[in-house]
Each structure stands twice: as C-alpha cells, then as structure tokens.
Amino acid sequence: MPASDFQTYPVFRRGVSVKIRLLIYATICMVMLVADLRFDYMKSLRGYLHMVISPMSKVASEPLKLLGNATGHFSNLAALQDENAKLRQHQLDGAERLLRFDELEQENAKLRELLGMRKKLPVKSITAEVLYSVPDSSSRKVILDKGKQAGITHGLAVVDADGMLGQVTRVYPNQSEVTLITDRNQAVPVRIVRNGLRGVMFGTGQGLRTLSDVSKHWQQAIQSDLGPGSLELRFALANADIQPKDRLVTSGLDGIFLPGLPVAEVESVDHGAGPFARVICRPLGGVGKSLRVLILGRTELPPPPPKPETGDPPPAPLPKTTRSTRGRN
Amino acid sequence: MQLTNRSNRLLRPAKPWFVYASLFLALLLDYVPFGSHPGIPNWAALVLVFWCIREPVYIGMGMGFFLGVMIDIGRGTAMGEHALAYVILAFIANGLARRIMWFPSLLQALHVLPMLLLAQLVMACVRAFGGNGFPEWVFFLPSFVSAVLWLPLTYLLLLPQFQPIDRDENRPI
Numbered sequence: 001m002p003a004s005d006f007q008t009y010p011v012f013r014r015g016v017s018v019k020i021r022l023l024i025y026a027t028i029c030m031v032m033l034v035a036d037l038r039f040d041y042m043k044s045l046r047g048y049l050h051m052v053i054s055p056m057s058k059v060a061s062e063p064l065k066l067l068g069n070a071t072g073h074f075s076n077l078a079a080l081q082d083e084n085a086k087l088r089q090h091q092l093d094g095a096e097r098l099l100r101f102d103e104l105e106q107e108n109a110k111l112r113e114l115l116g117m118r119k120k121l122p123v124k125s126i127t128a129e130v131l132y133s134v135p136d137s138s139s140r141k142v143i144l145d146k147g148k149q150a151g152i153t154h155g156l157a158v159v160d161a162d163g164m165l166g167q168v169t170r171v172y173p174n175q176s177e178v179t180l181i182t183d184r185n186q187a188v189p190v191r192i193v194r195n196g197l198r199g200v201m202f203g204t205g206q207g208l209r210t211l212s213d214v215s216k217h218w219q220q221a222i223q224s225d226l227g228p229g230s231l232e233l234r235f236a237l238a239n240a241d242i243q244p245k246d247r248l249v250t251s252g253l254d255g256i257f258l259p260g261l262p263v264a265e266v267e268s269v270d271h272g273a274g275p276f277a278r279v280i281c282r283p284l285g286g287v288g289k290s291l292r293v294l295i296l297g298r299t300e301l302p303p304p305p306p307k308p309e310t311g312d313p314p315p316a317p318l319p320k321t322t323r324s325t326r327g328r329n
Numbered sequence: 330m331q332l333t334n335r336s337n338r339l340l341r342p343a344k345p346w347f348v349y350a351s352l353f354l355a356l357l358l359d360y361v362p363f364g365s366h367p368g369i370p371n372w373a374a375l376v377l378v379f380w381c382i383r384e385p386v387y388i389g390m391g392m393g394f395f396l397g398v399m400i401d402i403g404r405g406t407a408m409g410e411h412a413l414a415y416v417i418l419a420f421i422a423n424g425l426a427r428r429i430m431w432f433p434s435l436l437q438a439l440h441v442l443p444m445l446l447l448a449q450l451v452m453a454c455v456r457a458f459g460g461n462g463f464p465e466w467v468f469f470l471p472s473f474v475s476a477v478l479w480l481p482l483t484y485l486l487l488l489p490q491f492q493p494i495d496r497d498e499n500r501p502i
Contacts, residue, residue, distance in 0.1 A: 018390075018423070025390050025416040029397075032409035037459045042408045049402045053360075057403050060360035132362030134404055137471075138456075138464040140365050141405065170405055177405050185461055206365065208467045214367050221366055 047148075050172045061132045090161075123258060126150055126295045131175065133288070140183040140203065140229065142166070144293065147174045155256050156297035163262040163284030164188065164250065165293060180287050181263065182229030190233070190263050191251035195241055198251050199233045201263060201281065228287040231264050233279035238271050242279055258296055330383075330490065333437075334430045340490040347489055348380055348388065356396060360403050368470040373400060374448060375475045377415060378441055379486055381422035382429050393419030410455045414448040421447070438479035445472035 016024075035041040126146060134141040146152055148171050156168045158178050167186065170177040179186045184205035191198050206229070208214050220226045236242055246266040252259025264281035271277050330340045355376035363369045373396045380388040397412030404411075421444050429440050449469050457463045 018420070021390055022416065022420045025394050026413060029394070029409040029413035029416060033407055033413065033455060033458070036408040046402060046408060049398075053399065053403050056357060057360040057362075060357045061362050064362060133364045135359070135361070135363050135365070135369060136404060136406070137365055137367040137369070138468045139461075143362075143405075205465070206367070206467065208367055208465065214467065214470070217367060221364075 047172050051174065054172075054175060058131075064132070124151070124297055126152060128152075128176075128293055128295055130291050130293060134177070137206070138184070140180040140186075140205070140288070141169070142178050142180065142288075144168075144176045144178055144295075145174075146295075147172045147176045149174055152176050152295055153297065156295050157250070157257045157261060158293050158295050159261055160285045160290035160293050162286060163264070164257075165283075165285045165287050165290060167257075168295065178293075180229075181231060181283060182287055188257070188263055189251045189254045190248040191259075192242065193247045193249055194243075197236075197240060197242065198253065199236050199248075201231050201233050201248065204230050204232050204280075226288070228283050228289065230267070231281040231283060233266070233281060234276070236277050236279050238275055238277045240277060242266060242269050242277065244268060247284075248281060256298075258298065261296070331430075332487065333433060335433075340487065341492060341494060343384060343490060345387075348384060351376055351486055352380065352388075352392065352396065356399055359400055367467040368474050370471045370475040370478060371445070371449075374415060374418060374445060375441075375478065375482060376486070377419060378422045378444060379482060381419050382426045382437075385423045385426040388419075389423050390416045390419045406452075407455060407459050410452050410459075413455065414451040417451055418444055418448040434480045434483050437483070438476045441479055442472060442476040445475050448472075 032042065036046075128144040128146040128150070131143045131145050134143060144152075144158075152168055152171055154168060154171055158165045158168060164181060166178045166180040166183070167188075168176050169179045180203070181188055181201070182203040182205070184203055186203050188201045189198070190201045206217070208217060217226070233242070233248070244266050247262065248264045248266070250257040250259055250261040250263055262284045264283050266279060267282045268280045269277055270279075330342055332338055332340060352373070355372040358372040377388070377393055377396055381393075393415035394412050397410075397415035398408070400406070400411040401408050425440065425444075429437050432440065446469060449472055453464050453468060
C-alpha cells in the first residue's frame with residue numbers, strides 16, 4: 001500500500017487539539033465576516049480570488065447555456081419572423097422620437113441656460129451581457145460580463161429597452177453583480193407619472209409561503225414561463241391617489257439613479273384598514289429575461305487629484321511655521 | 330473499511346485523488362447557475378459531510394474552510410458565511426463519524442439532516458447580522474433535499490471501493 005493512501009492512520013494524533021482548531025477557524029471566519037460586512041475591507045481580496053475562480057464558474061455555467069442554446073436553436077422560423085417584425089415596428093416607432101431627440105436636447109440646454117438653471121449632467125452608458133443568475137433562493141441577483149475594467153462602478157442603474165432591471169451592487173475586475181429590483185432588499189425611489197406622487201419601491205422576493213407554492217414554482221420553471229416577480233410601493237398613504245395602470249418612473253431623488261427611467265406599472269391597489277395602502281406593481285423591464293442590458297449612470301465623478309511630480313519642490317512646511325509662530329506668541 | 334460498521338463486506342480503501350476530485354466536482358456543481366429556484370441542494374456541504382464521516386482523520390475543518398471560502402467568492406455572499414457554516418459542519422461530522430458508521434444508511438441520513446440544518450441556520454444568522462433580514466423558510470429546503478440524496482450519494486461515492494482487488498476474468502462478480 002502506498003504511503004499516500006488514507007488508510008495509514010497515525011497511532012498517536014499529534015498537533016493542535018480539535019476544539020482549538022475549531023476556535024481558530026471560527027475566529028478567522030468571524031474576523032472575515034466583520035471585515036466584509038461592517039468595514040468593507042475584503043473588496044480587493046475578493047476581487048483577486050474572484051478572478052481565480054471565474055474560469056471555474058464559467059465552465060460550470062456552460063452546460064446550462066448549451067441547453068438553453070439548443071432549445072433556442074429549434075425554435076421555429078415563424079417565431080423568429082414574428083420577433084423580427086416586432087423589432088422593426090419597434091424601431092420605426094422610436095425613430096421619429098430619436099430623430100428629434102438631438103434637437104430637443106439642444107433646445108432644452110438653451111432654455112436651461114436662459115432660465116439660469118444648472119446644466120444637466122451628461123450620462124454614461126455601458127452595454128453588457130447577463131452571464132447567469134446567482135444560485136441563491138433568497139435573493140435575486142445576476143452576474144454581468146463586464147466589470148471595473150469597463151468602467152462600471154458600484155450603484156449604477158441597469159436597464160433594458162423597456163425599463164429598469166436593477167442596480168450594480170458589487171464590482172469585480174471583469175464581472176459585476178446586479179441586484180434585480182424584485183429582490184427583497186432592493187429599494188428604488190419612484191414617482192408616479194400621472195400626478196408626481198413620490199414613493200419607495202421594494203421587491204417582494206419570491207413570495208413562496210407554502211409547499212404548494214414551491215411545487216408551482218418548479219412547474220413553471222420547467223415550462224420556462226416563470227413570471228418576472230412583483231414589486232411593492234411601500235409607505236403610500238391609504239387615501240393616496242394611486243390607480244391601477246399608473247406608470248412609475250425613477251424620481252432621481254436618491255442622487256444615484258437618473259430621473260425618469262420607467263420602472264413599473266401598478267397592478268393592484270388595496271386600500272386596506274391600515275394607514276398604508278398595499279400597492280402591488282409589475283416591472284416594465286424584462287427582469288430575469290433580458291440578456292443584453294445597458295448600465296446607466298451619472299458622470300459627475302470629480303476629476304482625479306493631480307499627482308505630485310518628482311521634479312517639483314516639496315510643499316512648504318506650513319504646519320511647522322504656524323507652530324513656531326504660535327510658540328512665539 | 331466497511332459499508333457500515335455492522336456490515337460483513339470489506340471495502341477497498343478510499344483513493345485520495347478520488348476524494349479530492351469528488352469534492353472539487355461538488356464545488357463545480359455549486360457554481361452551476363441553477364438560478365434562484367428553491368430547494369437546490371448544497372452539493373459541496375453534502376459531499377463534505379460524507380467524507381468527514383468516512384475519512385475523519387484526513388477530511389475535516391480545513392477542507393470545510395477552503396470550500397466555504399470558495400463558495401463565498403463564487404456566489405458573492407459575505408466572506409466567511411459559508412466558511413463558518415462548513416467549518417462547524419465538518420467539526421460535528423468529524424465528531425459523530427464513529428457513531429454514525431454504526432447505523433444503516435437511512436438512519437445516517439437522519440443524522441446528517443440536523444447537521445445540514447444547523448449549518449444553514451448559521452448562514453441564516455450571518456445574513457441577519459449582515460442586515461439582509463432572516464431568510465424565508467424556503468432557505469432551509471435544500472437540507473431536506475440533501476438528506477434524501479444521502480443514500481444514492483453513499484453508493485455513488487463508494488463505487489470505486491466496491492471493486493475487488495484481484496479481478497478474476499472468469500468470475501466477473
């Protein structure tokens with residue numbers, strides 16, 4: 001039997017005892033947790049290790065992608081033609097507005113100048129592709145194929161052609177993680193288009209309460225007609241003027257999202273007995289469906305500080321002189 | 330090595346490369362993006378428990394820590410969430426290894442279920458600590474699915490050990 005085989009058990013266990021080792025490992029984990037959750041120290045380490053792991057997760061995601069491609073390959077010609085026609089119509093509908101967009105933007109800038117208002121900041125946009133959704137039953141997140149190297153930063157809004165999808169919550173060197181708006185912990189400040197009423201919108205998560213919910217979810221998943229999930233407009237007063245079919249757009253009050261991005265449509269309003277109404281909405285964008293997305297953000301980042309050149313004389317030692325004058329006084 | 334300590338059949342010793350390969354494969358399975366569907370088992374946890382019970386001297390908390398960190402990075406959970414859970418899981422599995430080997434496979438699954446649930450409880454507590462709120466009950470579903478998978482997994486992972494040492498061409502079995 002070779003010496004490397006597991007069966008050559010040592011007669012006497014030497015080294016640190018098991019309980020001490022548990023304590024050491026648990027302490028390391030706790031320190032990592034606190035460093036990550038409370039102080040955000042783990043960012044760079046996580047980035048490097050993620051780069052090491054990303055080929056593995058890419059390999060792991062291949063079989064499912066292959067399956068998806070295969071089913072897509074055999075979708076019939078009629079469906080493709082239908083989609084093509086729809087896209088053409090969509091393009092035609094948008095063309096007229098697009099043609100006038102430049103002119104309107106110029107006009108808007110001039111008017112703003114006349115009114116003495118602050119200029120609207122330019123917008124940066126990056127296209128990316130959804131690689132896969134994060135395997136976790138209690139959150140709704142997806143991974144994009146672009147990261148810090150493409151200029152993506154933490155907090156940007158992610159949209160598709162129809163509306164908002166989510167927000168960038170973590171950035172790796174060459175990938176980034178997006179929390180979808182239907183996630184339980186994702187909040188979006190919104191405004192109702194019809195009357196300008198403001199509110200905060202939260203995802204409702206999966207909403208699986210009973211075992212039958214779970215089995216229904218799986219049936220839908222196998223037939224691949226899972227809904228996009230739903231949203232809830234929280235803290236809307238019971239007598240607020242909200243009606244079904246109202247459109248909700250981002251309000252931009254948070255200073256992160258651009259104002260006016262379409263988010264959702266009100267599906268049902270329940271003016272219950274409590275102080276708040278229960279407003280359930282349906283996302284307008286293809287949440288969980290769109291594969292090509294656009295990442296939008298404001299470009300109001302301050303210019304980087306000038307680097308001190310080596311040839312320059314060192315700055316005058318101001319603190320020293322003040323101290324000396326103080327001493328004299 | 331026996332199937333259980335009561336069994337009369339002797340098995341071949343486990344090959345180290347097979348143990349590590351199966352753990353690596355389980356890690357890869359955990360990276361497969363099945364999406365946010367409920368009840369997908371934690372493959373790495375299950376295989377880790379299996380080898381912690383079978384080979385308690387060699388597979389233990391160190392492996393649990395390593396697998397946990399890899400999953401934390403791959404899935405984007407808080408650094409140390411899975412690691413802490415898997416270290417505790419490996420500690421309990423190592424400690425109970427001698428006892429569990431006396432039970433038939435179905436009763437072994439009943440031992441494994443509370444271990445996996447405890448590991449998930451640790452993860453749930455970490456999430457609550459991180460400000461994400463305590464997860465819904467669906468979060469604990471994978472443990473039950475994993476416990477059901479215990480019996481097929483036992484036979485699958487012991488398959489190489491069932492082979493006879495001297496293969497007789499005239500008597501294949």
